[in-house]
Amino acid sequence: MGVIRVSAEARAWLADRGGVVTLRLSPRHGCCGGAAGVPVAEPGPPSARGDFTRQDVDGLAVYLPVALQRTDTLTIRLDGFLGMKRLFVDGAPLSAGKER
Numbered sequence: 001m002g003v004i005r006v007s008a009e010a011r012a013w014l015a016d017r018g019g020v021v022t023l024r025l026s027p028r029h030g031c032c033g034g035a036a037g038v039p040v041a042e043p044g045p046p047s048a049r050g051d052f053t054r055q056d057v058d059g060l061a062v063y064l065p066v067a068l069q070r071t072d073t074l075t076i077r078l079d080g081f082l083g084m085k086r087l088f089v090d091g092a093p094l095s096a097g098k099e100r
Contacts, residue, residue, distance in 0.1 A: 003073045004057045004064070010078040011058055013085060017043040021076060022052070022063040023089060039068060041076050041087035 006014070006021075014021050022045060025037030045063060046052045052063040068074065075090040 002069070004055060004062055005073065005075045006058055006060060006062075007075065007077040010076050010087060011060060013078050013087075014043055014060055019059065020045050020061045020063070021087070022046045023068055023074065023076070024065050025067050037067065039074070039089040041089050043087070 021041050021043055023039060023041050024046070026040045027035050028038050029035045045061070046065075049063070052065050053069065055062045055064060062076075073091045077088050077090060078085055079088055080086060
């Protein structure tokens with residue numbers, strides 16, 4: 001299993017929202033067919049915990065799907081503009097086809 005890092009800004013933002021984050025692959029569909037799984041991070045636990053494992057990272061509960069557990073290093077960071085904040089995941093490769 002790989003290493004999960006959380007930036008200081010993301011850690012503080014998530015701590016204010018319960019200290020739980022879920023990583024998952026979000027399908028993105030092409031205009032002429034095909035799909036790719038793009039890694040995303042969302043505050044809160046997964047809706048169905050069956051395909052996720054929990055890791056404690058810097059005081060946060062991080063839920064990770066099986067499809068991302070093989071990645072060497074994932075970094076969760078926070079970015080935003082004019083007070084609107086959003087989590088990003090760096091280090092995970094795109095995954096073509098269905099989530100595994």
